[in-house]
Amino acid sequence: DGYSVAVVGATGAVGTKLIEMLEQTNLPIKKIKLLASKRSAGRKLLFKGAGIFVEELVSEAFDDVDIALFSAGGSISEKYAPEAVKRGAVVIDNTSQFRMDKDTPLVVPEVNKEALKNHQGIIANPNCSTIQMMVALEPIKQLAGIDRVIVSTYQAVSGAGARAIEEVKQQAREILDGELPENLTTEILPVASDKKHYPLAFNALAQIDVFSDEDYTKEEWKMVNETKKIMEDNQIKITATCVRVPVISGHSESIYVETKEKSTVADIRAVLEKAPGVVVEDDPSQQIYPQAINSVGEKDTFVGRIRRDLDVDNGYHLWVVSDNLLKGAAWNSVQIAESLHEMDLVRV
Ligand code: A2P
DSSP: OOEEEEEETTTSHHHHHHHHHHHHOOSOEEEEEEEEOGGGTTOEEEETTEEEEEEEOOGGGGTTOSEEEEOSOHHHHHHHHHHHHHTTOEEEEOSSSSTTOTTSOBOOHHHHGGGGGGOSSEEEOOOHHHHHHHHHHHHHHHHHOEEEEEEEEEEOGGGGOHHHHHHHHHHHHHHHTTOOGGGSOOSSSSOTTSSOOOOOTTOOBSOSSOBOGGGOBHHHHHHHHHHHHHTTOTTOEEEEEEEEOSOSSOEEEEEEEEESSOOOHHHHHHHHHHSTTEEEOOBGGGTBOOOHHHHTTOOSEEEEEEEEOSSOTTEEEEEEEEOTTIIIIIHHHHHHHHHHHHTTOSOO
C-alpha cells in the first residue's frame, strides 16, 4: 500500500531530480506516473531500476493520483493543478503560479511546516533562492530576531532549465574554440521569454526573470515577498540582487543580516550548527567555505564565511550555498510530501 504519485514535467531539469528524490524518500509509494509534453510521450525513464513510460499530460491522468508534483512551468500549473485537485490529488507546485495566493501554503519544512494544515489542495514550493536563504536565516531569527536582510545571489544555470544548460555549455565550447562573444548563439538566457538574449559563458548577468516594479526583476521580488510570507513577518526589511553566473548547479548567496537583538558570531555559528538541513563549513584558517560544485547532489544548505559587519552593531555576513535542483526544488517538494504524510494531510 502507499500513494500514487505523479511527476509533471518528468523529463525536465527539476523533474529528473524529483524522480531521484522520490527514489530516496521514505514516503510509501505504490505507483509512479511520469507526465510531460506529447514530445516525450513513450520515452522510458528509470524509477528504482524499473523502466516507466512517460505519458502525455492530460487532465484524466490525475484520476488515480494522490500526490502530484508539478515542475513544467507556470502556465501548465495554472491549467492542470486545479484539474488534479478536482480529481482528488494534493498538488505540490514548483512554479511561482500560486505562491502568493492567500489560500496556498508556501512551505520550507524546516521553517513553517505548520502552514500545511490550512492547505486547500495546492501547496507551493518557494523559489530556489528563497528556500536556501530561509534554511539559513530561520535559526538566526529564532536566536535574535531579524530586522533587515540584503542578499546578492550567484545563481546556477540549471535553474533556467535543461535547454539553458545546453546553451551555456555550447557557448563555452565556442569561446574556447576561438569564437568572439558577439558571435555566440544566444536564444534562451537570461530569460527565454524576454526580447533580448545575452551570452552567459564567461559572463555574469544581473537579470533573472523579467523586470518588474521599481526596476527589480521578478526573481528579486520573489525573494522579497516569499520571505515575508514564509517567515510570517511583513516588517522584515529585505532587498535582493539576483545574478546568473556560469555555474551548472548550486546557487550561492551573499547574505547580510541585521538582527533585532544583540548577538555574537559564536552564538550564530552555534545555532546554525544545530539547525536542521544546515551544514556549517567555515574555517578560514584552512580555507574552508561552501562551494557550489561541492553542493551538487547534496540535500543540505551549506553556510560559511560567518562574520560580523565592520560598522553595524547587529550586522552579520554569511555565504550560503545549496543545490538549487535539490533543496531549491525537488528535495524541498518531496520533503513537503513527507510532511503531508506525517501530518496526515494527503487526502483533502
Ligand atoms: P518535454 O521534455 O516533453 O518538453 P525544464 O524546466 O528543464 O525546461 O523542463 C520543463 C518540463 O516541462 C519538461 O519535462 C517538459 O516536457 C515539460 N513541459 C513543457 N511543456 C509542456 C506541456 N505543454 N505539457 C506537458 N509538459 C510540458
